[in-house]
Amino acid sequence: MTELRIEKLTVRYGRGPSVHTAADEVSLTVPASQTLGLVGESGSGKSTVARAAAGLVSADSGTIKLGGKPLPRRGLRPVQMIFQDPRSSLDPRMSIGESIAECLPSRFSRSARRSEISRLLDMVHLDPTRRGARPPELSGGQLQRVAIARVLAARPAVVVADEITSALDVSVQGAVLNLVRELQTELGLSLLFISHNLAVVRYVASQVAVMRTGRILEAGPADQVFHRPQHSYTRQLLDAVPDTLRSTP
Amino acid sequence: MRLLTVLRTPMGVVASIILVLVLLTAIVAPLLWNDAAEARNTANLNSGPSAEHPLGTDVLGRDLLLRTLVATRLTVLLALGATGVALGLGILFGAAPVLLGHRAGRLAVSAVNIAVAFPGLLLALVLALILGVGELSAMWAIGIAGAPSFARLCQTLVASVAERDYIAAARLAGKSRFRILLRHVLPNIAEPLIVNATIAAGAALLAFAGLSFLGLGVQSPSYDWGRMMMEGLDRIYLNPIAALAPGVAVVIAGLAFNLMGEALARSLSTPRIPVAWGMRPRRPYPQKAEERGDGEPADHLAGPGHADSSEPAGPAAYPEAVLTLRDLRVSLPGHLGCLTPVRGISLRIAPGEAVGIVGESGSGKSLTALAAAQLVEEPLAVRAATLKFCGADLMLRPQSTRDRSRYQRLLGRSLAVVFQDPMTSFNPTMRIGAQLVEGMRFHDGVERSWAQARAVDRLGAVGIEEPERRAAMYPHEFSGGMRQRAMIAMGLMGDPQLIIADEPTTALDVTVQKQVLELLDEVRSASSVALMLISHDIAVVRQVCDRIAVMYGGRIVEELPADRLAEQAQHPYTRALIAAVPDMNTDLDEPLATIPGRPVDLSQRSAGCPFAPRCPLATQRCHEQDPALIPAGDSGGAHRVACWHPVVDAGRAALAEADRSAGEPASAEGSELS
Ligand SMILES: Nc1ncnc2c1ncn2[C@@H]1O[C@H](COP(=O)(O)OP(=O)(O)O)[C@@H](O)[C@H]1O
Ligand code: SF4
Ligand SMILES: [Mg+2]
Numbered sequence: 001m002t003e004l005r006i007e008k009l010t011v012r013y014g015r016g017p018s019v020h021t022a023a024d025e026v027s028l029t030v031p032a033s034q035t036l037g038l039v040g041e042s043g044s045g046k047s048t049v050a051r052a053a054a055g056l057v058s059a060d061s062g063t064i065k066l067g068g069k070p071l072p073r074r075g076l077r078p079v080q081m082i083f084q085d086p087r088s089s090l091d092p093r094m095s096i097g098e099s100i101a102e103c104l105p106s107r108f109s110r111s112a113r114r115s116e117i118s119r120l121l122d123m124v125h126l127d128p129t130r131r132g133a134r135p136p137e138l139s140g141g142q143l144q145r146v147a148i149a150r151v152l153a154a155r156p157a158v159v160v161a162d163e164i165t166s167a168l169d170v171s172v173q174g175a176v177l178n179l180v181r182e183l184q185t186e187l188g189l190s191l192l193f194i195s196h197n198l199a200v201v202r203y204v205a206s207q208v209a210v211m212r213t214g215r216i217l218e219a220g221p222a223d224q225v226f227h228r229p230q231h232s233y234t235r236q237l238l239d240a241v242p243d244t245l246r247s248t249p
Numbered sequence: 250m251r252l253l254t255v256l257r258t259p260m261g262v263v264a265s266i267i268l269v270l271v272l273l274t275a276i277v278a279p280l281l282w283n284d285a286a287e288a289r290n291t292a293n294l295n296s297g298p299s300a301e302h303p304l305g306t307d308v309l310g311r312d313l314l315l316r317t318l319v320a321t322r323l324t325v326l327l328a329l330g331a332t333g334v335a336l337g338l339g340i341l342f343g344a345a346p347v348l349l350g351h352r353a354g355r356l357a358v359s360a361v362n363i364a365v366a367f368p369g370l371l372l373a374l375v376l377a378l379i380l381g382v383g384e385l386s387a388m389w390a391i392g393i394a395g396a397p398s399f400a401r402l403c404q405t406l407v408a409s410v411a412e413r414d415y416i417a418a419a420r421l422a423g424k425s426r427f428r429i430l431l432r433h434v435l436p437n438i439a440e441p442l443i444v445n446a447t448i449a450a451g452a453a454l455l456a457f458a459g460l461s462f463l464g465l466g467v468q469s470p471s472y473d474w475g476r477m478m479m480e481g482l483d484r485i486y487l488n489p490i491a492a493l494a495p496g497v498a499v500v501i502a503g504l505a506f507n508l509m510g511e512a513l514a515r516s517l518s519t520p521r522i523p524v525a526w527g528m529r530p531r532r533p534y535p536q537k538a539e540e541r542g543d544g545e546p547a548d549h550l551a552g553p554g555h556a557d558s559s560e561p562a563g564p565a566a567y568p569e570a571v572l573t574l575r576d577l578r579v580s581l582p583g584h585l586g587c588l589t590p591v592r593g594i595s596l597r598i599a600p601g602e603a604v605g606i607v608g609e610s611g612s613g614k615s616l617t618a619l620a621a622a623q624l625v626e627e628p629l630a631v632r633a634a635t636l637k638f639c640g641a642d643l644m645l646r647p648q649s650t651r652d653r654s655r656y657q658r659l660l661g662r663s664l665a666v667v668f669q670d671p672m673t674s675f676n677p678t679m680r681i682g683a684q685l686v687e688g689m690r691f692h693d694g695v696e697r698s699w700a701q702a703r704a705v706d707r708l709g710a711v712g713i714e715e716p717e718r719r720a721a722m723y724p725h726e727f728s729g730g731m732r733q734r735a736m737i738a739m740g741l742m743g744d745p746q747l748i749i750a751d752e753p754t755t756a757l758d759v760t761v762q763k764q765v766l767e768l769l770d771e772v773r774s775a776s777s778v779a780l781m782l783i784s785h786d787i788a789v790v791r792q793v794c795d796r797i798a799v800m801y802g803g804r805i806v807e808e809l810p811a812d813r814l815a816e817q818a819q820h821p822y823t824r825a826l827i828a829a830v831p832d833m834n835t836d837l838d839e840p841l842a843t844i845p846g847r848p849v850d851l852s853q854r855s856a857g858c859p860f861a862p863r864c865p866l867a868t869q870r871c872h873e874q875d876p877a878l879i880p881a882g883d884s885g886g887a888h889r890v891a892c893w894h895p896v897v898d899a900g901r902a903a904l905a906e907a908d909r910s911a912g913e914p915a916s917a918e919g920s921e922l923s
Contacts, residue, residue: 042733056421079421088413102418175843177841199835202837203835
């Protein structure tokens with residue numbers, strides 16, 4: 001796996017008087033085989049950073065480098081993305097097998113594709129015989145697993161996960177997070193994990209960055225950011241987390 | 250194929266039969282009668298109807314009936330050709346933003362916008378004159394004239410698909426723009442295109458008849474219905490049928506295409522040109538279709554001490570509840586019998602009280618809310634022993650129009666509904682501020698300037714900075730979180746007595762979520778507005794609400810004061826939900842707790858407790874008998890639970906939460922697929 005380094009990334013939307021700077025000189029590093037958690041309120045520019053990191057929006061300035069080299073602009077991309085709403089991220093008219101196949105590197109032969117799809121479905125704990133199923137037949141949690149399998153099919157150097165559990169039920173969220181953690185350790189993925197839920201980020205990330213109005217306010221090891229926050233906004237975020245629900249152990 | 254569902258409607262069947270007849274004639278008639286239709290009979294020129302020639306003959310003594318039948322092919326072919334041209338050009342221009350990228354795409358959009366402004370028929374006429382006389386140039390003229398409206402339709406359809414994440418995913422997979430268009434965009438917009446092309450074919454047929462009639466279309470010796478009408482017109486006084494028969498044919502064939510398109514559109518519920526975006530927030534199950542429940546008289550309100558399981562709990566100190574539901578059921582009649590997604594909800598909400606409803610998706614939370622708000626539409630049916638809002642019995646069908654408008658006004662002003670999904674609730678082509686004004690469910694006696702000021706004020710109130718500037722922006726310029734806040738602002742346009750908020754904070758981050766919850770709380774305490782807060786996140790609900798109702802399988806399985814939740818929740822499902830929420834103290838070395846198995850399948854409900862298949866405490870009894878919602882031991886009626894083996898001591902609590910260890914993903918959601 002490779003390190004993803006974002007330096008002084010600026011992204012603006014619109015032109016003229018209505019220009020809006022969604023990312024303002026953002027610098028972030030996703031260390032090789034580690035998870036960087038990115039937290040912040042909605043509209044703070046997290047998704048913009050995510051899309052820029054994946055090459056889906058172009059930067060107005062700044063650089064994004066993968067293992068020291070610029071991101072390629074065509075072909076199967078080394079930075080793959082998992083989206084928030086699995087119903088929107090899978091084509092409803094394609095079987096889940098076809099969706100996964102779309103991301104397989106071209107070196108796979110026809111027969112190798114079949115077994116590779118089975119392997120990937122198995123890896124995300126889905127029954128490989130359901131490869132012919134179409135998205136409307138599956139639940140949200142299952143679809144998010146398919147989306148994860150598709151991303152893994154591309155043999156990504158870095159995976160960007162943008163709010164991947166916030167459209168899911170709490171009961172399903174746990175299963176998807178367990179899977180993400182399991183795969184991250186097993187495959188040594190470099191992961192940029194975006195969420196507004198601090199407890200969720202705490203569960204998966206070893207590094208954490210805090211973002212607000214397009215800027216990074218604070219970044220560091222998860223332990224440090226959560227226990228010795230430097231920025232007042234981080235403290236504010238931590239204070240806003242709902243109290244623990246369980247009776248104290 | 251989904252298109253075939255059209256045959257289930259009477260209109261679809263009729264349209265299909267006529268269309269098939271027309272098409273059959275187009276194929277068969279020229280094969281059988283082409284020569285006969287050309288046969289001249291100099292002895293019988295310009296004759297009226299006779300036994301030999303049912304519609305008479307033309308100038309050269311040819312049989313008009315046969316000629317009308319034979320002309321079907323050319324007429325239909327040309328109409329279809331013109332439609333094909335319009336559709337092809339429309340797709341080309343409509344897909345330009347995807348194929349050429351944003352800048353060139355914008356150019357195409359403006360070009361289409363200008364072209365749409367020209368009246369189609371006039372454009373066709375002008376083009377026909379420019380392109381020259383003849384059937385092919387007429388076909389192009391009509392096709393080109395029809396292209397702008399198709400392009401507009403395509404642009405809207407393509408834009409809605411292009412925003413989808415699967416397009417972004419395909420780009421990341423390295424697929425070319427052209428391939429994305431073919432593989433992902435076109436298949437997903439095919440249905441509405443087919444529908445509109447069918448309707449357009451009818452219109453093209455009429456237009457073509459017009460051009461031919463004017464002599465600009467088909468030229469002799471070829472003939473189509475339009476040309477036959479022109480030729481028949483010369484002798485309209487001798488043999489009116491000569492002109493009328495092809496005219497009738499035009500109407501029948503045109504109608505067949507049109508009807509077919511309409512029927513398709515209805516059965517697939519696709520928009521027709523011009524694409525109309527809903528002006529109001531689209532609601533999942535809009536208005537109407539309530540049924541009077543067959544319970545007792547509705548004005549029965551229980552005082553304290555009634556322990557009847559169907560009696561809603563809640564502060565009896567407020568005899569006049571804002572909302573009273575007793576034995577509320579929502580059912581869906583179907584060919585496999587009646588499904589009942591909500592079955593017997595009893596709940597009372599007092600003025601100023603905040604009641605939370607939690608449960609997994611599919612547990613019936615939203616339907617309960619929609620039923621309370623009178624927003625359930627057919628085929629779903631609502632029944633209830635009691636459904637009262639602000640003292641009005643909503644199960645009584647309003648008799649007069651005055652009553653009905655009184656109801657509408659009451660609901661419009663006093664009940665605010667904040668929906669779950671702001672993405673689909675906003676019209677992409679309208680400014681946010683204008684939508685807040687439009688979205689009010691009441692309009693009478695409100696000045697527009699006041700409403701506009703109110704909209705800006707409310708946007709500010711939900712934490713949107715620079716509300717004035719934001720009000721003038723379009724929904725796509727808002728991030729997801731801001732759209733959600735604008736949605737809440739829309740709910741606060743009136744003076745609600747009750748706010749029903751369905752997952753209002755699901756996509757919001759903690760700080761904004763907190764602000765929004767505080768905002769709802771502020772509104773509530775300032776004017777004693779009641780709140781029904783629906784969420785799958787039990788932590789959110791507990792923060793805001795006085796009382797929590799936990800739903801599972803269409804029923805309330807536990808109802809308790811919020812402060813009892815952490816320590817005294819007794820239902821195994823409630824405990825499992827609590828255990829599944831990661832918090833800042835969750836053990837990082839263990840997998841997260843999950844609830845094994847999957848939510849109840851409505852069509853396979855057994856006799857026992859709906860949670861039994863997933864419950865670690867389930868016994869034989871649980872599988873056989875459904876527990877009733879009864880007051881829990883020490884609570885004096887404020888805490889009710891429906892469980893044979895409620896978790897009352899710490900040991901059982903540990904057992905109910907034990908899935909933490911069994912909660913590896915394979916046994917959780919993955920098992921759904923086996
Ligand atoms: N396509 C767009 N056009 C204009 N403004 C946009 C667009 N997408 C996002 N924005 C703006 O950029 C800001 C950041 O948005 P986003 O990156 O989606 O935030 P987040 O992911 O943190 O919710 C918001 O203020 C939003 O209004
Ligand atoms: S009734 Fe039985 S199956 Fe249902 S929740 Fe209680 S213990 Fe579990
Ligand atoms: Mg976002």
